[in-house]
Amino acid sequence: MFSTSLPSVVLSAAIFFLAALGACAQGKSTLTAMQAAALCQEAEQLFNAGNDKYAAGDVAALDDWRKAAARYERLVNEGDYHNGALFYNLGNIYFRLDDIGRAILNYRRAQQFIPRDPNLLRNLAFVRSRCRDHVPEPERIRVLKTVFFWHYDLPPSWRENGFLATFAAAWVFALLCLWRRQRHWLRWCTAAFAFLALALASSLVVDEWNRQKHRPGVILGESVTARKGDSDSYEPSFTEPLHAGTEFTLIGSRGEWLEIALSDGRTCWVRRHQAELVNP
Amino acid sequence: MPHSFCCHSRFALLSWLTALAFLLPLALAIAETEVKIGISSQNVYLGETFVFQISVSGDSEPEAPAFPKTADFQVESLAPQRNQSTSISIINGRMTNTSVNETIFRYNLTATRTGTLRIPPIPVKVGGRVTHTQAVPVHVMAPEKMDDMALEVAVSSPECYVGQPVTVTWKWFIGRNVLNYRFSLPLLTEKDFSFPAHTPNLDPARRRDYRKIPLSSGDELIGILEQATRNGVPVSCLTFSLPMLPMQAGTVTFPASTVTFSVEDASRARRSRRQSLFDGFFDQTPTRTMTIAAPALSLNVKDLPAEGKPKNFSGIVGPCRVEVSASPRQVSVGDPIILTVHVSGPEYVDNLRIPALSECPELSRDFRVSGEEPGVVESNRKVFQCTLRAVDAQVKAIPALRVPFFNPASGHYEEALSEPISLEVEEVRTVTALDAQGLPTALPSNSGSKLETVTEGIAHNYGGDILLVDQRAGLATWPKTPWKIAFCLAWPCIYLLALGAVAWHRHRCADPGAIAAQRAAGKCLAALKRIQPDDASGPDLTLAALTDFLAAKLRRPPAAAQSFQDVQAPLAAAGIAPAELERLEKLFAGCEASRYAGATPDDLKQIPLEAAAIVKAINRAF
Incomplete structure (x- = not known):
């Protein structure tokens, strides 16, 4: 007679659950590791070759840079590599190609992964200073960035690992509390790690919420007439057009038009092809 | 009955008297x-x-x-x-x-x-x-028309612009002796006009000619009494003026100004019925009150033209001049500089305003502007102050300020420019720990120029395998990294398992007798199994194992389970079947008999087996 005991049921369920999770873990890369490494190496060589040609005054440098950018883009789109240094390199190449919009776009993408990288910060600040439009950041955002510096300055991977570590530590101390009930310091440790884990989890949740709610983007077109509505029949929103590199937050979209908000809160509509989101 | 009638009447009388006592003061008061x-x-x-x-x-x-x-x-x-x-009063001795x-x-x-x-x-x-x-x-x-008394009102200009000051002059021609007078000037309360504070210029040499002008509102003005001629007749003329600023455009008719005065009236001399001893000595001169009004007067107030109006026009009408001064002029970046702006030109500067300096693009580009004040009137000019702070050391001067005004003479908007003011702005020096210790902040260098960083240009690219590390993290990536989910779920499961284990362990430790009872059957059967079939001490060992089992099962000390009689009652109470009890009794008897009378080989073999069967049966029942 077949007897189903509780341990065997639990074990079966765990195996099924992990198998299901494992199925979700499949990525969407169409490049093998070797192909990716080769592309990366080619891009680096082309970029360096372009630098040499530029130093010699050869206009063919632009072609080499474009090719290098294309290879890096393949690593992102086909290889599904999302890496701070990769986007940083792309930003540098687009700056060399005088495409301020795409340069800032890729720097912003790199900033999600290496937010405190000094080279990235310096380059982004420099390229932003070259933008024709200056839209001041509201004071409130600067205050938030100062108070919650750990949310804004630590890479997401650090915060995620920190959450997992503090989460495990909290449970370990909770387990110890089961055996040593009289030890008050164990409880304090449990509470402290639980608080840290909660703070880091909240940071991750806020990140995800911001990713869904506040979708940043960059104007790519050289001169973009922003309008008051989703049609060319609407009046322009500003006395001057927006220029490449102007950063915005997406509010909504209708067909070919995007409703955006500049960093000072003013809103307008631009055509979809004239801008790109940091996280499409 | 008479008694009750008397009670009733006494009660009624008392009630009336009480009511009267309360109501009388009220009545008297009324x-x-x-x-x-x-x-x-x-x-x-x-x-x-x-x-x-x-x-x-x-x-x-x-x-x-x-x-x-x-x-x-x-x-x-x-x-x-x-x-x-x-x-x-005292009347007949009564006070x-x-x-x-x-x-x-x-x-x-x-x-x-x-x-x-x-x-x-x-x-x-x-x-x-x-x-x-x-x-x-x-x-x-209606006010009387008199040839020798008249009131006139005139305006310095029949038309003007909104905000352009005009002078309203009243002239009262007085041809007879006036005892007292009071003016009524409803124009002063019209909300379409503003009357700035005005102190007339008084000539001390003519102080005897000045007169106070009482108004019906209770205020007073100052006028001057002069000799004049009206229709060829010499009269006195009381003149006073006020500056006025029209605030609304349109053709305005002034409300009638009047003056009410008293003159002697001999035709109304009073006659008393009884001649007084002091007849005529204390008699007052009869007077008559009269009022005259000024003819209607209108003023055409033109609106300022919209064409050419500067965006920062602040309403100044009339040519003006702007002078500025600043202190200090040698500052560091961020240090306050007090900027003083003197505006003069318009005749009346009480309500004069200048464009907001914080919105002036020339200033806001190089300075942070704060602390703007509404301005203070000093003699013929108005003084404004604000605080400027240079934003960087490249600032060399406070630029010229542009103050637009409307010139009624030309009918156009013009600008008053101030002179720029040169400044010396130094970089802010960062105080370091070396300063706190009193040490020089920089070691003396023995070679030429300072090494400065070039801020132009971008930094190098990154290379190598670090580009091929997927750095995506966050909650959105968890579905693709199942181990994180499993990790987070595992800990609470481990904790719950541990919690259950600890609870079970504590429950067991709280009742050690129960643990012994649970283990008793296994122990006994193990002991019975170890007995060899040909072991002569088998019955004793069997009995010992059996008594230990029963003592543990019944939670008694071993000495309390030595014989069948010791355990019979509790076993029966625990629900052991009588047949099993009988078997147990026989086993006990068999073991006792074997101890003393010896056992057959068959008994040596059967006794442990029987004991094991009984133990299992009793264990099942418990």
């Missing part, structure tokens, strides 16, 4: 209250102010009557006057002390049209009751 009205004159001229009063006596704190709204009179309430008088409280409410009334007007009945609340005064007729006459 009877003592009196409301009277009075009017200074029932025949008045248009624009002439007369006094209407309501006198309430008896109530010590009457409410001020509310004068009903009427279009026929302008009403000005005056402060009430309270009088209290006490009188003592009577009488005190009277009187409150007089007074109103200045000015008729707004000619004809027979009516002061309406006014409700007066006294002592909880409302009494209405009588309606009073008032005959309002």
Whole structure:
């Protein structure tokens, strides 16, 4: 007679659950590791070759840079590599190609992964200073960035690992509390790690919420007439057009038009092809 | 019955007397209250102010009557006057002390049209009751036309722009002896005009010629009395002027200005019925009150043109000049610089405003502007101050300020420019720990120039395998990294398992007897299994194992389970079947018999087996 005991049921369920999770873990890369490494190496060589040609005054440098950018883009789109240094390199190449919009776009993408990288910060600040439009950041955002510096300055991977570590530590101390009930310091440790884990989890949740709610983007077109509505029949929103590199937050979209908000809160509509989101 | 009738009548009398005692003061109070009205004159001229009063006596704190709204009179309430008088009279040796409280409410009334007007009945609340005064007729006459008395009003210009000052001049030509006078100038209360503070220039040499001009509002102006000629007749002329700023565009007709005065009237000499010893000595000269009005006057006020109006136009009308000064002029970045702006030119600067300096693009580009003040009038100019802070050391000067104004002479907007002010702005020096220790901040260098960082350009690319590390993280990536989910779920499961284990362990430790009882059967069967079939001490060992089992199962000490009689009752109470008990009894007897009488090989073999079967049966039942 077949007897189903509780341990065997639990074990079966765990195996099924992990198998299901494992199925979700499949990525969407169409490049093998070797192909990716080769592309990366080619891009680096082309970029360096372009630098040499530029130093010699050869206009063919632009072609080499474009090719290098294309290879890096393949690593992102086909290889599904999302890496701070990769986007940083792309930003540098687009700056060399005088495409301020795409340069800032890729720097912003790199900033999600290496937010405190000094080279990235310096380059982004420099390229932003070259933008024709200056839209001041509201004071409130600067205050938030100062108070919650750990949310804004630590890479997401650090915060995620920190959450997992503090989460495990909290449970370990909770387990110890089961055996040593009289030890008050164990409880304090449990509470402290639980608080840290909660703070880091909240940071991750806020990140995800911001990713869904506040979708940043960059104007790519050289001169973009922003309008008051989703049609060319609407009046322009500003006395001057927006220029490449102007950063915005997406509010909504209708067909070919995007409703955006500049960093000072003013809103307008631009055509979809004239801008790109940091996280499409 | 007579007794009850007497009781009833006494009660009724008492009731009436009590009521009377309470009501009498009230009645007396009501009877003592009196409301009277009075009017200074029932025949008045248009624009002439007369006094209407309501006198309430008896109530010590009457409410001020509310004068009903009427279009026929302008009403000005005056402060009430309270009088209290006490009188003592002695009549036929009896002294009577009488005190009277009187409150007089007074109103200045000015008729707004000619004809027979009516002061309406006014409700007066006294002592909880409302009494209405009588309606009073008032005959309002048109001001008289007199050849030797006239009032004229003139404006310095028949047309002007909004905000452009004009001078309004009143001239009263006086051809006869005037005893007292009062002007009524409703123009001063028109909200379309503003009258800036004005102090006339007085010539000390002519101080005897200046006169005070009392107004019906209670204010006073200063005028000058001069000799003039009117229609060939020498008269006196009382002249006074006020500056006026029109605030609204359009053609405005000034409301009529009037002057009310008293002159001698010999035709109305008073005759008394009894000749006094001092006949004629104390007699007063009879007077007559008259009012004259100025002819209507209009002013065309033009709106400032919209064409060419600067965005930062602040409303200045008339040529103006701007002078600025700043202190200090040698500062570090961020240090405050007090900028003082002197604006002069317009005749009246009380309401003068300049464009907001914080919105001036030339200033806001290089400075942070704060602390702007509304301005202070100093003699003929208005002084404004604000605080500037240079944003960087590249700032070399405070640029020229542009203050737009409208020039009525040219009809165009023009600008007043100030002179730029040069500044020396130094970089802010960062204080380091070396400064705190008093050490020099920089070691003396023995070679030439300072190494400065070039801020232009971008930094190098990154290379190598670090580009091929997927750095995506966050909650969105968790579905693709299942181990994180499993990790987070595993810990609570481990904790719950541990919690269950600890609880079970504690439960077991709380009842050690139960653990022994659970383990007793296994122990006993193990001991029985170890007994060899040919072991002569088998029955003893069997008995020992059995008694230990029963003692543990029944939670008794071993000594309390040595014989069948010790365990029979508790086993029966625990529900062991009688057949099993019988078997157990036989086993006990068999073991005892084997101890003393020896056992057959068959017994040695069977006794442990039987004991094992009994143990299993009893264990099942427990």
